[in-house]
Amino acid sequence: MMEQLDELYREVILEHFKHSAHSGELPEAQIHAQGFNPLCGDEVTFHLKLGDGRIDRVRFQGKGCAISQAASSMFAAALEGKTTAQARQLIEAMKALMQGTEPDETIDLGDLEALSGVRKFPVRVKCAALSWNVVEQGLESHAKQPAT
Amino acid sequence: MLDVKRIRGDFPILSRKVHGKPLVYLDNAATTQKPRQVIEALSRYYSEYNANIHRGIHTLAEEATAAYEAVREQTARFIHAPSARSIVFTRNATEAINLFANAWGRKFLKPGDQILLSEMEHHSNLVPWQLIAKATGATLAFLKITDEGRLRLEELETLLTPRTKLVAITHMSNVLGTINPIERIVERAHARGAIVVVDAAQSAPHVALDVQRLGCDALAFSAHKMLGPTGVGVLCAREELLEAMDPFLGGGEMISDVQLTSATWNEIPWKFEAGTPNIADVIAFGEALSYLERIGLDQIHAHEQELTAYAWKRLSSVDGMTLYGPEPSAEDRGGVISFNLNGLHPHDVGTVLDAEGVAIRAGHHCAKPLMRRLGVAATARASFYLYNTKDEVDRLIEAIRSAQAFFGKSVGVRPQSEKSRSFKLGV
Numbered sequence: 001m002m003e004q005l006d007e008l009y010r011e012v013i014l015e016h017f018k019h020s021a022h023s024g025e026l027p028e029a030q031i032h033a034q035g036f037n038p039l040c041g042d043e044v045t046f047h048l049k050l051g052d053g054r055i056d057r058v059r060f061q062g063k064g065c066a067i068s069q070a071a072s073s074m075f076a077a078a079l080e081g082k083t084t085a086q087a088r089q090l091i092e093a094m095k096a097l098m099q100g101t102e103p104d105e106t107i108d109l110g111d112l113e114a115l116s117g118v119r120k121f122p123v124r125v126k127c128a129a130l131s132w133n134v135v136e137q138g139l140e141s142h143a144k145q146p147a148t
Numbered sequence: 149m150l151d152v153k154r155i156r157g158d159f160p161i162l163s164r165k166v167h168g169k170p171l172v173y174l175d176n177a178a179t180t181q182k183p184r185q186v187i188e189a190l191s192r193y194y195s196e197y198n199a200n201i202h203r204g205i206h207t208l209a210e211e212a213t214a215a216y217e218a219v220r221e222q223t224a225r226f227i228h229a230p231s232a233r234s235i236v237f238t239r240n241a242t243e244a245i246n247l248f249a250n251a252w253g254r255k256f257l258k259p260g261d262q263i264l265l266s267e268m269e270h271h272s273n274l275v276p277w278q279l280i281a282k283a284t285g286a287t288l289a290f291l292k293i294t295d296e297g298r299l300r301l302e303e304l305e306t307l308l309t310p311r312t313k314l315v316a317i318t319h320m321s322n323v324l325g326t327i328n329p330i331e332r333i334v335e336r337a338h339a340r341g342a343i344v345v346v347d348a349a350q351s352a353p354h355v356a357l358d359v360q361r362l363g364c365d366a367l368a369f370s371a372h373k374m375l376g377p378t379g380v381g382v383l384c385a386r387e388e389l390l391e392a393m394d395p396f397l398g399g400g401e402m403i404s405d406v407q408l409t410s411a412t413w414n415e416i417p418w419k420f421e422a423g424t425p426n427i428a429d430v431i432a433f434g435e436a437l438s439y440l441e442r443i444g445l446d447q448i449h450a451h452e453q454e455l456t457a458y459a460w461k462r463l464s465s466v467d468g469m470t471l472y473g474p475e476p477s478a479e480d481r482g483g484v485i486s487f488n489l490n491g492l493h494p495h496d497v498g499t500v501l502d503a504e505g506v507a508i509r510a511g512h513h514c515a516k517p518l519m520r521r522l523g524v525a526a527t528a529r530a531s532f533y534l535y536n537t538k539d540e541v542d543r544l545i546e547a548i549r550s551a552q553a554f555f556g557k558s559v560g561v562r563p564q565s566e567k568s569r570s571f572k573l574g575v
Contacts, residue, residue, distance in 0.1 A: 001167040001503040005554065008499070014555070041512035041525045042495075063525040065495035066555075127495065 007117035008124070013070040016111065020073035026059040033138025037130050042068045046076070046135050055079050055087060060131070067118060067127040074111040075131040084139055091132045098125050150443065150451045156535050158183040158439075169505030172540045172547075177322050177350060177484050177531035178509050179372045183439055186375060189432040200424055202401060216427050219434035220417070226437050227367070228358040229384050236383040236390070236417040237430055241349040242272040244368035244383035245316070247420060248345055249276040251393040252314075252366075259285030262311040264342070266291040266299055266328075267521050268321045271514040273347040277316055286313070293521065297324035297473040298480070304333065308340040315344045319351035319367075323513045323527065324473035325456070325484035327351065334363040343389070349373055352382075353533070354452060354482050356445035359384055376436035377429040383420070390416040397422040448534045452483035455532045459485055459541045466548055472522060483532035486513075489552065494528035497551050501528075504547035 026047035034045040042064030049057040058076040062069055075094070079087055093103035094112060100119050103109065118128045156162050159181045164171050173181060193215070199208035201216050217232075224232045238244040257263075263277050267290055281288050289307050292300045299317075308315075315337045320327045334344045343365040348357060353374035359367055366389065371380035395402055395413055399422035404412040413419045440448070457476040463469055468490030474481045489497055498510035509529045512519045519525060530544055 005500060005503050009496075009554070039511065041516065041519060043525065065493035067495070121499065124495070124499065 004117070004120055008121055009066060010114045010117060012074075012111050012114045013066065016070035016073040017066040020060075020069070020076075022059055022073050022076035023061060024059045025061065026057060029057070029059070031138045031142045033134045033141075035130055035134035035137065037064070037068070037126055039126065042127060042130055044068065044072050044130055044134055046072070046131070046138055048079070048135070048138060050084075053083055055082050055084065064130070065124075065127050067115075067124050068130050071112075071115055071128040072131040074115070075135065078110050078112055079135065084143075087135070087139060091136050094132050095129070098129060150447055150534060152451070152535060152537055155443070158185065159535055160184055160187070162535060166505040166507070167503055172506040172543045174530040174532065174536065174540065174544060175507045175509050176353075176533040176536075177373070177513075177529065179378070180353065180375050180533050181535070182375055182377065182436070185435045185439055186377065186432045189435040190377060190428055193428045193431050198428070201427055202418070212427055212431075215431045215434070216425070219430050219437070222434050222437050223382055224384075226357070226441070227352070227384060228360055230360060231387065233416050234384050234387050234390065236385070236420040237425055238368075238381035238383055238420075239379055239426070240372070240381035241347065241368045241370040242276075242381070244381045245273055245345070245347065246276045247383055247396040248366050248368070248385060248393075249280045249316075251396045251420070252389065253280035253284055253286070255392070255394055257281075257284040257286045257313060260311060261286040261313045262289050262309060263287070264289050264291065264307055264312050264315040264317075264337075266317055267293045268297070268299070268324060268326065268515065268518050269316070269318055270322050270347065270349070271516070272349070273316055273318055273345075274517070291317075293324075293518075296475075297321070297326050299326075299328055301329070301332065304336050308336060308342065310340070312337070312340060312342045315342050316347070317344065318347040318349075320348075320355070320482050320484075321473070321515075321518075322350050322484060323486050323515050323518055323529065325481045325486075326474055327355065327480040327482055329480070330362045330364060338363070350482065350484070353440075354445070355449055365389060371429065371433040371436060374436055375439055376433035379426045379429045380433050387416060390420070395419055395422070399423045401425075443534060449482075451534060452532050455536055455538065455541060456481070456483045456485065458538050459530065459532070459544070462541060462545050463487055463548075466545065467552070472527060484529060485531070486527040486529045488524060488527055489548065492551065492555055494526045496555065497528050497548070500551035500554050501544070501547045504543070504550060506544055506547040508544070 026049055029047035029049040031048040036043045044062035047059045048055050058079045060072045060076050062072055089107055093107045096103040097116055098119055115128050118124050161181050197208050197211040199212045201213040220232045220235050223235050263286055294300055319330055330346055337344045346364045346367040348367050348369040352369035366385035368383050372378040402414050402419050402422040404414050460476040470488045472486040494510035501508055511526050
């Protein structure tokens with residue numbers, strides 16, 4: 001069981017939890033999306049600044065466990081520089097990773113790969129998934145807005 | 149003194165292992181384990197006299213009806229209700245509160261009326277009132293809590309106004325362990341003409357209840373938190389209120405006569421039990437009540453007080469520990485201890501504890517307004533029952549120390565909340 005715990009809380013996850021380079025506000029962002037995990041009260045808000053057809057900068061704020069906050073940090077880092085289409089592919093890849101199916105190999109998960117250990121703890125999958133569910137909702141409602 | 153060793157022998161699940169370690173079950177405020185007497189009663193019902201009740205004319209139906217109604221009588225005796233007619237079986241305490249809120253509220257609440265609640269309510273004694281307030285135009289008011297986790301009773305007089313029609317309050321907090329002075333609240337509310345509904349989900353399993361002494365007008369609890377099966381709740385309400393209320397759900401069993409466009413209602417309590425009820429689980433709940441009566445609620449309460457005091461003392465000695473709720477020396481506290489470890493989220497603590505075989509609850513405990521009041525997103529919670537031991541408290545402490553060792557003391561850099569904690573507490 002201790003090996004499984006080490007697998008869940010890999011060093012890189014604890015690093016992101018302790019020192020996230022992406023936590024904070026981003027007033028100039030066009031997309032602000034907030035979500036809660038109703039089961040445990042974890043919460044996270046993502047701020048996405050778009051420019052030149054890409055996600056330029058990402059910051060997040062949140063309260064929650066090491067998994068939800070580290071996942072948010074790693075996910076924020078991975079989103080920067082991606083087009084919204086690529087962001088959607090990344091979201092699908094993370095969902096696949098959590099379901100235990102093989103994610104699209106052409107997608108570079110970067111640090112996010114460390115979250116593969118979470119799927120052995122079914123009750124904790126929701127903690128990790130909070131970040132990409134929030135961003136997915138944010139991207140969807142932004143896409144529905146009339147262009148200005 | 150309880151013979152805990154013997155009691156534990158009645159609970160098959162307590163001999164199982166979790167991740168290779170003997171289970172330490174400290175999540176009793178969520179649900180309790182079941183003794184074999186309850187498990188066997190379920191199986192006996194289905195093997196020997198399964199039948200629909202109240203309408204069959206055959207032997208099985210008679211036996212099942214008698215067993216089901218006998219538990220209604222037993223439940224009335226258990227909480228010293230004046231009659232079995234005041235006992236309605238529901239699915240759980242939540243449904244019992246929803247039943248009362250709807251059936252009473254829709255008939256008697258008017259725009260501008262006020263419902264008085266408290267800051268420490270479980271969502272089950274909060275959201276039903278939000279819904280009925282919205283439907284009727286009534287408003288909600290709240291009794292605040294002190295930093296020690298007790299109700300600010302001195303504010304009761306100003307909060308109770310001529311517009312207050314109903315007070316709904318928990319008997320025991322599922323987060324803080326605080327036991328509220330229901331008798332005093334009832335006395336003040338009645339003096340102002342308001343009725344009182346008590347959420348006894350946390351108290352009924354642990355404290356000897358006497359609804360006539362409490363003086364409340366309605367009271368709700370769940371079987372599964374007191375050794376019984378899931379799927380059974382109890383609403384006990386004054387007969388005259390039940391008579392005056394319209395039904396909650398319509399269907400079979402709750403009627404007296406039905407025409408194509410109208411119907412008249414069955415007598416209470418059956419007026420509120422539409423459709424085939426949870427016969428098997430109600431019957432097995434009778435075994436749970438018998439089990440508790442045999443041991444004695446006073447004995448159980450004393451055992452839990454001792455465990456809580458021991459656990460509080462040991463938890464206090466852990467570095468970086470914050471404990472919530474009144475000190476265990478206080479009379480008005482039950483066997484629920486919420487805690488937080490500096491820098492560690494309760495979920496992460498819960499996962500490591502589980503790896504050590506220790507089951508606790510981590511989260512907001514369906515009391516989000518109270519979490520905000522405490523200035524935290526979540527807490528970890530250990531809650532005790534008659535089968536728990538001091539050795540198990542020691543296992544909890546060891547597991548907490550391994551969680552701290554696992555994450556290292558340097559993890560504590562991200563505060564759980566931006567808001568500073570006004571709640572002093574802890575040691």
